[in-house]
Amino acid sequence: MTAATSASHTNDLIEQKLEQLPAILNEKAIDVWLVFVRESETLHDPTLDTLVGANVTWQSAFLFNTKGQRIAIVGSLDVARIERTGHFTQVIGYGEGIGNDLRRILGDLDPPSLALNYSTETELADGLTHGMYLLLQRLLEGTPYVARAVSSQPIVAALRGRKSAFEIAQIRTACTITQEIFDAVTPKLAVGLTEQDVAQLLRAEMDARKLPPAWDPNHCPAVFTGPDSAGAHADPTDTPIEPGHVMNVDMGVKVGGYCSDMQRTWYFLKPGETSAPAAVVRGFETIVEAIEAAGRMLKPGVLGHEIDAVARGLITGKGYPEYNHGLGHQVGQAAHDGIGLLCPQWERYGERALLPVEVGQVYTIEPRLPIEGHGIATMEEIVVVTDRGCEYLSEPQKEIYLVPELVS
């Protein structure tokens, strides 16, 4: 195996994941994993960040097998860049077309079972475009390999889902800093600020720590105030906070390549109020209860939809409408990481609801409910699955944050 020529942080993370790979291929009974991509700056297969750490221009094939061989076939102009990653045992450069080298290498390896980088269930394992699939069929015509190919989704699920101690420590740090940012901004909040103003305060704290947002900066942080706030994925608006509003923020930061993803809920006191009204407290406490119940259920072997059902049932049992999303997703190098989800068996979640929880996975727990006339109550906590259950990486919010009326 070529020694890593760059000792960069990212390279180390990739090398750690690549070292996990042969055992995972064995476990999944896959002899060779073929990742087929092109122009990856424009249309970026997320597995490249886990397996390669560099982009390619022309059609490129990355092959990994159970013996630890890692073979790259790339355009001649990309050879130097791929060699420099230090991750590959062989880097082959081609000029006019990838076909000859790809047929030769696959013929040499002659894998009885082959996985390809596509997945019906998740974009994280679905970097092979349909055009590239058709092209691969054309390039490998007369060979048995495309017919043998199966989705590499189970490999990606294991590789991204099972976090090392190092990865867990990074996510814990990202959670701690996110809570620090919430705590730093809370005293600056006041009625009259708009959603955009609040986002700006949060962004300034991220910038001061030189930490990038965990997802698209247009809606990280996302801020929602009041009963008419938009859906959870819209950008902050110029809606001002009013007395009696419940406000929530959805935000994460990236620390050393790993993400947090947390939500918190605030209440803005009306003149004369010293605490939130009963309806707000009841909504908030239902979310706390739902998170705690789901956390208690979250153990290796339980299926994703079973965890979701606990929180969903608790919320609807108290007369609230059910939230129209899953209870939680995995977190890692991306804010939405891994494949197994804590979610109901809805069409759009496909098989992801049916996967068992595994040790080392990191999940969010993020139920939601509307409090009529006030806004949305929602918290999002982050937990890691252990042998015996789960452990919180975020410090759970147990009391609603109260923002006093400004006394002028």
Place this chain on the structure above:
Amino acid sequence: MTAATSASHTNDLIEQKLEQLPAILNEKAIDVWLVFVRESETLHDPTLDTLVGANVTWQSAFLFNTKGQRIAIVGSLDVARIERTGHFTQVIGYGEGIGNDLRRILGDLDPPSLALNYSTETELADGLTHGMYLLLQRLLEGTPYVARAVSSQPIVAALRGRKSAFEIAQIRTACTITQEIFDAVTPKLAVGLTEQDVAQLLRAEMDARKLPPAWDPNHCPAVFTGPDSAGAHADPTDTPIEPGHVMNVDMGVKVGGYCSDMQRTWYFLKPGETSAPAAVVRGFETIVEAIEAAGRMLKPGVLGHEIDAVARGLITGKGYPEYNHGLGHQVGQAAHDGIGLLCPQWERYGERALLPVEVGQVYTIEPRLPIEGHGIATMEEIVVVTDRGCEYLSEPQKEIYLVPELVS
């Protein structure tokens, strides 16, 4: 048609392109274009930047027809964000799954011909992943639509390739500023600087103008010095410039959403030299000649590979090896834009070599040759195709830039 709710620059560009679309669909005999995507922040279909201007989370369908209808079917949490773009005549939000709404809308439109967002030839028209294609087959089982579907590549080729006067003006400005940056850095160059040092000088000029690089900042600018310089896509290294080196830079900036992409060549004089040696001058002038010859040939209707052959033949005719890439690509909102290429009929270029040049396309012309013992001569100019031929948007480099020996 919904009025645009945001008058932002990007939205205007998208609206301009969307207004071109019905005529292009008619021309290509396509009744409905279906763009099917999910989690577009992670795996981003480039057509979304041309057609939508926002990302989506769950499986989403964007449908465009010859009558100017623009229908979005997206997850309920994405509805507000998509409505806010102002580009859609109808935005449908779904909860549990996209299937029912998608089958209903397609059934209502019942298009005799349907295009889908995949392409064997280019990533720019290939945002439909193979997993999403399989999912679409499953969702539309029992309907005739997937069987009717063809690649939307010809639509994307026309939409991205045919530049408006506004788009051409933006690219011209980007070229002018890129040349300004080259001219500002030239007096600061000296033997002993590394490739990384030169990249840093160029980056500082971009930063001072608050302009982002036109592609991945790790290799925009790309800098290559001397006879052992790496391939054209590697990042700048710590190789120092030596007397007698030929150095070249590949760089572009983004101005108002549009890219430049230019290369320039320098010679570092040895002690006592006042001009470049004959071999260097001959190599440089061969590149100038090749560009001029290709530019004269570049007219509507000529095929991409015919233009490439002119420059390639001129260079090999003078005894230099042929360059191992295409002569030129289109430029636009991405540095590699459009679909038609000026390139040889090599396997990896597929049909792209066979497309005719059209009025309004913007191409680079970038031949390359090695000058033994010195480095690589390469310039990259940018031209727009007009009725009668082509017009340069960059000011072509006609003399090699000479860097004098430092006199201490």
